[in-house]
Amino acid sequence: MNDLLTHNPIEGQTLFNHWCWGLENSKIYSVRSLRVVLDENMLDEATRATIWAIQVPIKVNVFVWRLRPNRLPTRVNLEKRGMVLQDYKCVCCNVEEETVQHLLVDCGMAKELLAVTGFWAASLNFPLIINSTEDLFSQQPHPPRSKEKEASEVIARALLWTLWRFRNGLLFEGKVKTTQQLLMEVKEVAYNWIKSRSKWYRNCLWSDWFDNPAM
Numbered sequence: 001m002n003d004l005l006t007h008n009p010i011e012g013q014t015l016f017n018h019w020c021w022g023l024e025n026s027k028i029y030s031v032r033s034l035r036v037v038l039d040e041n042m043l044d045e046a047t048r049a050t051i052w053a054i055q056v057p058i059k060v061n062v063f064v065w066r067l068r069p070n071r072l073p074t075r076v077n078l079e080k081r082g083m084v085l086q087d088y089k090c091v092c093c094n095v096e097e098e099t100v101q102h103l104l105v106d107c108g109m110a111k112e113l114l115a116v117t118g119f120w121a122a123s124l125n126f127p128l129i130i131n132s133t134e135d136l137f138s139q140q141p142h143p144p145r146s147k148e149k150e151a152s153e154v155i156a157r158a159l160l161w162t163l164w165r166f167r168n169g170l171l172f173e174g175k176v177k178t179t180q181q182l183l184m185e186v187k188e189v190a191y192n193w194i195k196s197r198s199k200w201y202r203n204c205l206w207s208d209w210f211d212n213p214a215m
């Protein structure tokens, strides 16, 4: 964010003692205008169209936005930024170095959670095996603006968000969880997001979602 602020004209301008937003003609701040600048500066053409999902909270979209150009603060990424840590190993397995690829794709916990999530969401053609986090964003065989596409996008983000929060809980609070507990979190998180923000799932019952997100 600091990089963007220094390279782009999105600083506020004082005018009659008010802050103005330079990216909108109205001078009023909007998430959309900020999103456009972030996307244009950080993402390639193919990535831009699929990054923001309106069904998930902004903080999760920002998380995905940081994930895709490999800017999540994993231990290895912190080392690249010059931070000296005592340990660069993955918090979950304590074997491999904690890169984004390892933590969210290759680590045993990530693989297990992806497998059980894929099994639960099989009727959405959710992938059971992925080679990179990009596969979760690109392997969506559904028509645009369809119920299935929305559910797949929400579940992909809930899966990655749950893994990241699990890693932070383990690192900072020593919270250990099983794969089944994490799967339950994925279901709950995704349900709360999609029920409150998707017209398709507005009246969806938890019990139906729990059994099959394609309903």
Ligand SMILES: [Zn+2]
Binding pocket: 090, 091, 092, 093, 094, 095, 096, 102, 103, 107, 108
């Ligand atoms: Zn690991």
